[in-house]
Amino acid sequence: MAKVVLTNLTKRWGDFVGVDNQSLEIHDKEFLVLLGPSGCGKTTTMRMIAGLEDPTAGEIRIGDRVVNDALPKDRDIAMVFQNYGLYPHMTIYDNIAYPLKVRGTPKPEIEPRVQKAAEQVELTEFLHRKPKALSGGQRQRVALARAIVRHPQVFLMDEPLSNLDAKLRVSMRAELKHLSHMLQVTTVYVTHDQIEAMTLADRVAVMKNGRIQQLGTPDEIYNDPANLFVAGFIGSPAMNLIEGRIENGVFVTQGGFAVTKVEAPNRSGLVLGVRPEDLTIVEPGTGDFDVPVYAFENTGESVQITGQFNRQRVIAKGDRYLKREIEEMTGMSVDQKHLYLFDQSSGERIRN
Amino acid sequence: MRDRHLKYLLVLPAVIVVFATAIWPLVESLRLSFYEGRLSRPAFPQSFLGVENYTWAFLEEPAFWNSVWVTATYTFWTVLLTTLLALGLALLLAPGGRLRVTVQSLLIIPFAMSPALIGVSFRFMFNPEFGLFDAFFGIVFPPLATISWLSDPTLAFWVCIMADVWGWIPFLTLVLIGGLASIPRDTIEAAQVDGASGWRVLKDVTLPQLVPVLAVVLILKAIFSLKTFDQVYMLTNGGPGTATQTLSHYVYFNGLKYSQIGYSAAVAWLMVIPMIFLTYAYAKFVFQKK
Numbered sequence: 001m002a003k004v005v006l007t008n009l010t011k012r013w014g015d016f017v018g019v020d021n022q023s024l025e026i027h028d029k030e031f032l033v034l035l036g037p038s039g040c041g042k043t044t045t046m047r048m049i050a051g052l053e054d055p056t057a058g059e060i061r062i063g064d065r066v067v068n069d070a071l072p073k074d075r076d077i078a079m080v081f082q083n084y085g086l087y088p089h090m091t092i093y094d095n096i097a098y099p100l101k102v103r104g105t106p107k108p109e110i111e112p113r114v115q116k117a118a119e120q121v122e123l124t125e126f127l128h129r130k131p132k133a134l135s136g137g138q139r140q141r142v143a144l145a146r147a148i149v150r151h152p153q154v155f156l157m158d159e160p161l162s163n164l165d166a167k168l169r170v171s172m173r174a175e176l177k178h179l180s181h182m183l184q185v186t187t188v189y190v191t192h193d194q195i196e197a198m199t200l201a202d203r204v205a206v207m208k209n210g211r212i213q214q215l216g217t218p219d220e221i222y223n224d225p226a227n228l229f230v231a232g233f234i235g236s237p238a239m240n241l242i243e244g245r246i247e248n249g250v251f252v253t254q255g256g257f258a259v260t261k262v263e264a265p266n267r268s269g270l271v272l273g274v275r276p277e278d279l280t281i282v283e284p285g286t287g288d289f290d291v292p293v294y295a296f297e298n299t300g301e302s303v304q305i306t307g308q309f310n311r312q313r314v315i316a317k318g319d320r321y322l323k324r325e326i327e328e329m330t331g332m333s334v335d336q337k338h339l340y341l342f343d344q345s346s347g348e349r350i351r352n
Numbered sequence: 353m354r355d356r357h358l359k360y361l362l363v364l365p366a367v368i369v370v371f372a373t374a375i376w377p378l379v380e381s382l383r384l385s386f387y388e389g390r391l392s393r394p395a396f397p398q399s400f401l402g403v404e405n406y407t408w409a410f411l412e413e414p415a416f417w418n419s420v421w422v423t424a425t426y427t428f429w430t431v432l433l434t435t436l437l438a439l440g441l442a443l444l445l446a447p448g449g450r451l452r453v454t455v456q457s458l459l460i461i462p463f464a465m466s467p468a469l470i471g472v473s474f475r476f477m478f479n480p481e482f483g484l485f486d487a488f489f490g491i492v493f494p495p496l497a498t499i500s501w502l503s504d505p506t507l508a509f510w511v512c513i514m515a516d517v518w519g520w521i522p523f524l525t526l527v528l529i530g531g532l533a534s535i536p537r538d539t540i541e542a543a544q545v546d547g548a549s550g551w552r553v554l555k556d557v558t559l560p561q562l563v564p565v566l567a568v569v570l571i572l573k574a575i576f577s578l579k580t581f582d583q584v585y586m587l588t589n590g591g592p593g594t595a596t597q598t599l600s601h602y603v604y605f606n607g608l609k610y611s612q613i614g615y616s617a618a619v620a621w622l623m624v625i626p627m628i629f630l631t632y633a634y635a636k637f638v639f640q641k642k
Contacts, residue, residue, distance in 0.1 A: 052545070073546070077545060085536070085541060085542030087539055143542075146546070
């Protein structure tokens, strides 16, 4: 068990900056998720921790040891790859046993440890098959078993669920959560799926352009976003972001449309953020504003109503028995406690 | 005309060409191998010998067995050395990068030369009076400078092997680079993280996944080595004596120098037997279902 400390870590390929002078401390036994769109540097960061990529500058510590110059095999880590990285010519048993064999674990010890790892991921009946004969979910379990069969200081997981179909992904996510709770090993997990990040993480680091935009618990990331990017990236459907200005305590958007009261001094060049679930659908004339319905979607557990004024659309989540017709006027009421103001040009959060 | 007949008409020219240039000569050579078939006599009537040409090769001709032995050892060493060196080069060049890609392109040059040209070049380079090698050894290691490479049976044999290996390394290297590129990087990185040293990654993960490509390379090279003719013809012409006389060379000599077409057709058909096995194995590896 160990913490992982990255100090001023940078990765450049020519002019392209993959990871930009990033520092990060991952606590002992913490489950940290690196979340971001593709090309944001999250996988590169993980590969540098693994030793599969050399940093251009900066320092990586695992435990108390600087590992910049250590080979991957000497870092005492285990990694789960997006495409599983199973050895196709070996049986599942040999796949799981490989990290033990190659590190010179005494033979009598290997068998019970492989059995135990296989039990933990419910694979015992497949040990004599080859990876080709398994389904995607089973292969991912083999990759997991291969990671947990040794007791490494750090687990690295590179989008381990992204090749699985949606239903399997949800059940594997729960298994992963359970497993990580049982094992209590420092884990770095890379994903572009915000649900995975929210559900699995102790802390989430939201990345963009090689920089961490915000580091915090899932709660903080969701309820207290540091900037426009984080606000827009987390949440589904995404947070409504409305450009406009504050005039005499009212947020006004394009065309002079008054959205809601805001207790803040006059200022222009703003973006107002409201999550769909913080917009309540009400009868016309009784809420903060009225809009014609642009689209009505029923997801079963709730309904989503998209309203449009001028070129601005807003999405509100409503009770599943609610009904609205397209082009019908509806009222929307804003939860004043959950409003976010951002500076339009810098994207930074304005706190009042 | 119906479309389903049209397709046969469209392939007909190709079928005719293949028949005229491959099938018919093959059948005709098989027929010839049972006749005396001397070019120095009138074409008809030729006396039918049955399997006598074959038994003659097996029982009465030490030169046949010599060329079998030469071809077998030549094939063994060229296949072994070319594959090993090509594998080494492929492993060095596979990671890519500007320098490596440049070297990969330069590598084509030996392969672009015809084997006959390679033979002539090496003959010049090993010439004891004005050859490159003896001049080179004259400066670096004088005791080797006086060696007449192509006059010594053993040395001439190894010069042939060297020239062949030199000419074939590039192609096999490129094939193996292709094979290495098709190995999922995940598996190699997984092995590195799992704790394998560079050598063990190669032994446990890279090579086992390269086996199908390696097999193709081995078989292909064996086929080409077995039928070596032009290079040896230009380099040593089978000599000194018969020290470097491969089977193809033996077939050529008996057929066209000594005019024993029937006999040489029989020997050529004996060569076909190992070729059939190798071609079958090759087809199996190349067309196997993933």
